[in-house]
Amino acid sequence: MGKFVIEAHFRLQEWIAHEKGYFTDEGLDYEFRELIRSSEGKHHDKGDKQGAFQSFEKGRTADVSCACHWTINVAAAKGHGRMAAEVYSVAPAGIFVQPDSKIKRPEDLAGVPISVGYQSGSHYATIQALEQFIPQDKINLVYSTGMLFARMDKLLDGSAPAANLFNGPYYLAEQLGYRKILDTTFMIGMMIHGSPDPEDLRKYYAALRRAQRDLDLRPEKYTHYYLKEFPEKYHAQMDVRRWGPGERLVFEPYSKEVFEESRDWIASHGIFPDGNLGTGGYEQATVSVR
CATH class of the missing domain: 3.40.190.10 (Periplasmic binding protein-like II)
Incomplete structure (x- = not known):
């Protein structure tokens, strides 16, 4: 090997x-x-x-x-x-807006373009966090082709009114005074x-x-x-x-119950348009690392 x-x-x-x-x-x-x-x-x-x-x-x-x-x-x-x-791990994440934005509350994000990464953590986490506040059809996701840094750049240069950031970019936006509207830790x-x-x-x-x-x-x-x-x-x-x-x-453990509950949530929100979440069950999809 x-x-x-x-x-x-x-x-x-x-x-x-x-x-x-x-x-x-x-x-x-x-x-x-x-x-x-x-x-x-x-x-x-x-x-x-x-x-x-x-x-x-x-x-x-x-x-x-x-x-x-x-x-x-x-x-x-x-x-x-x-x-x-x-x-598993847990990452700090949140939806940020411009320092002078009129957006103050999660409800104010209805219809606002939010920059996320397609079928990436920011995609799922934004829906999961925001659906407590606004209907799903009012959650307006824009998929950033550059994912992490490009998404941050769009927030910093003002071309994105809102963006979901995690880990390092999260801390940089916070340090520079960008306003966090909602936590989306995932x-x-x-x-x-x-x-x-x-x-x-x-x-x-x-x-x-x-x-x-x-x-x-x-x-x-x-x-x-x-x-x-x-x-x-x-x-x-x-x-x-x-x-x-x-x-x-x-x-x-990332348990069988968590595995299955997560799949149910993904399916119910249509994250994968074809509905294909794979056929492997928990035993086939996981492996022990101890």
């Missing part, structure tokens, strides 16, 4: 584990790849209606990759990998690709658990890693000392 391939997923834990030697301490023979900053953020640029789910259809190169749990759920059921059954799942050695998976997650403990204890020591995730053009605006720890790993 070749080296275990790790790609940073726009969160801090992989950077902590890599630079503090936790992967090595666990005995993991690995290759660490960074794709966001080195590509000036273009790694996230997609075509029309090309989002997180489509990236799984095309194939991902890391042994473990991540996306919102809704997309991972369907992608695994369609055979594009197997979902880690015993760990779960992120982990997809296992190919057939990595189960012992390598155990080592990988053991290192991440150590990194999560460090982040919980002293978050201010590690927010500088956001600079490794953002292209240099943003650095002059960023004061990462003011930012929070971001996505948090939760070493608890």
Whole structure:
């Protein structure tokens, strides 16, 4: 078997584990790849209606990759990998508007174009959070072809009246004074690709658990890693000392009940226009990582 391939997923834990030697301490023979900053953020640029789910259809190169749990759920059921059954993460996210916007309440977002990523976390999370306040037919989603950074850029340059942002972009918008109208925090799942050695998976997650403990204890020591995730053009605006720890790993089961309830919600909201959510059940779509 070749080296275990790790790609940073726009969160801090992989950077902590890599630079503090936790992967090595666990005995993991690995290759660490960074794709966001080195590509000036273009790694996230997609075509029309090309989002997180489509990236799984095309194939991902890391042994473990991540996306919102809704997309991972369907992608695994369609055979594009197997979902880690015993760990997920939770990302801070929210719908932001311009500092001087007349939009003050979630109800004010009725009919307003909201920039999200197609079949990505921001897509599902915006509907899930907003439907408490406005009818679904008044939720006006605009799919950003550039996903994460392009969506943030449209908010910052004023071309998008509202955008759903998570993790680093969430903190930058907050720091710059953009107004958060609604929290849309959501779960992120982990997809296992190919057939990595189960012992390598155990080592990988053991290192991440150590990194999560460090982040919980002293978050201010590690927010500088956001600079490794953002292209240099943003650095002059960023004061990462003011930012929070971001996505948090939760070493608890993504259970069969959660799997099935999530699929019911996706189906009832027509996220996949063809209605095809895959035929793989929980046992076929998930794998143990312990």
